[in-house]
Amino acid sequence: MRKRPLLVLSTVAAATLLLAGCSGSASPEPTDTSSPAPESSCLADLKSGAGSDAVVVDGTGADAKVTVPAGTELTEPERSVIVEGDGEDVMPGDLVSLRYQLIDAVTNEVLSTSERGPDGVLSALLSTQNSQQMVDPTQAPVFTVAAECIPIGSSVVVTLPSTQEGSNPSILYVETIEELPTVASGEDVDPTEGMPAVELDDAGAPTITIPEGDAPAETKVAALKEGDGAVVASGDLVTVQYRGVKWSDGSEFDSSWSRDAAPAQFQTTGVVTGFKMALEGQKVGSQVVVVMPPKDGYGEGEINETDLVGETLVFVVDILATTPLEQPQQ
Incomplete structure (x- = not known):
């Protein structure tokens, strides 16, 4: 991220x-x-x-x-x-x-x-x-x-x-x-066929296993836990835990869990398109897995070891809180 x-x-x-x-x-x-x-x-x-x-x-x-x-x-x-x-x-x-x-x-x-x-x-x-x-x-x-x-x-x-x-x-x-909890607190949801498998350790940190076969051509989002909190809207400031891996080899490239499990905060409009799609419309307390092709990530191009261009990316995201940044009209 x-x-x-x-x-x-x-x-x-x-x-x-x-x-x-x-x-x-x-x-x-x-x-x-x-x-x-x-x-x-x-x-x-x-x-x-x-x-x-x-x-x-x-x-x-x-x-x-x-x-x-x-x-x-x-x-x-x-x-x-x-x-x-x-x-x-x-x-x-x-x-x-x-x-x-x-x-x-x-x-x-x-x-x-x-x-x-x-x-x-x-x-x-x-x-x-x-x-x-x-x-x-x-x-x-x-x-x-x-x-x-x-x-x-x-x-x-x-x-x-x-x-x-x-x-x-x-x-x-x-x-x-x-x-507030620093891991998703929602109810477990049955895994979606064809999506990466996710296992959680005792602290709630995910391990992500990439399935066999080609990466999807379009961004796919599936719920792993269903929360009952506020719905994330476009432009909200969200608080999340997340782990991101490459579809190509399963290697991690970014993770809040790797930084002393400290959650991260950012606006939904300040992240790549695929991550934005994974957040908006979800309820606080949910955990989702998203698979995004390069067009919704860091763009098309030749894959290399120094950046994420050309990579299909997988994120598991715990949605902990959301706050609208605009004041209501008086």
Whole structure:
């Protein structure tokens, strides 16, 4: 999976633009978010301060009203816990469902919310990136900064100081709801004749066996597990586990399972056609196998050892979550 855009869960510095519904610039190369963080460590571990402590939250869920008192100074990124939940601590690398609001800290206007997701809920894959820059909390992905190292069921406010001259600071209010599975949770479906055979190990990672005979001339998609979650629509931000192999020799060329089993996130419109066909119309919780000829993969041409041109490709994909990126019309 080489062709996919920059993850929408970008840095705090870009949060105001991204959470307002902009998906950011696409990147032709995958963004690696799978470097493991040190065990039981937070990436930013923001502390509370006068700014975040001053924010007032009335109510919960979609009815929560977030107010910043006039004159509140927001000069540093800070996090205050409004309600501490009773679940397990959320850690980098977890996939969680959450509600959020992004608030203009000067006007108290709601700039963006999770209402674009089913039932007003989004699914967030908390980044595991770690680097020397993590001493600066503005470099940590925004939902990770908000949710990390506090229990599921908590609600928090994070102050986001202005990053551009003339723009207002903002407040991110987040409620974590539950930790989501990182493998397909749907019901098993009988195998489809002629499709590659798939076996799962104890962790859920697939082994793919190519059948005898010629590769199909058209893209074929078959369900291995049938989920009952939201339906993936065109342009959605999806969270998946996947493994890709070549039909020609069965060798793996790309896999989230080979990167510490960390799920991947990307838009359905940012991947090759055959992968897009495998995702759209499927329900969250499903696992599918797709066989795509070169025309729906990386194009026709002479097969060689350095790229995927001319190759028929096979993917097994666990569909873990999907989120529309556009805000609903008011």
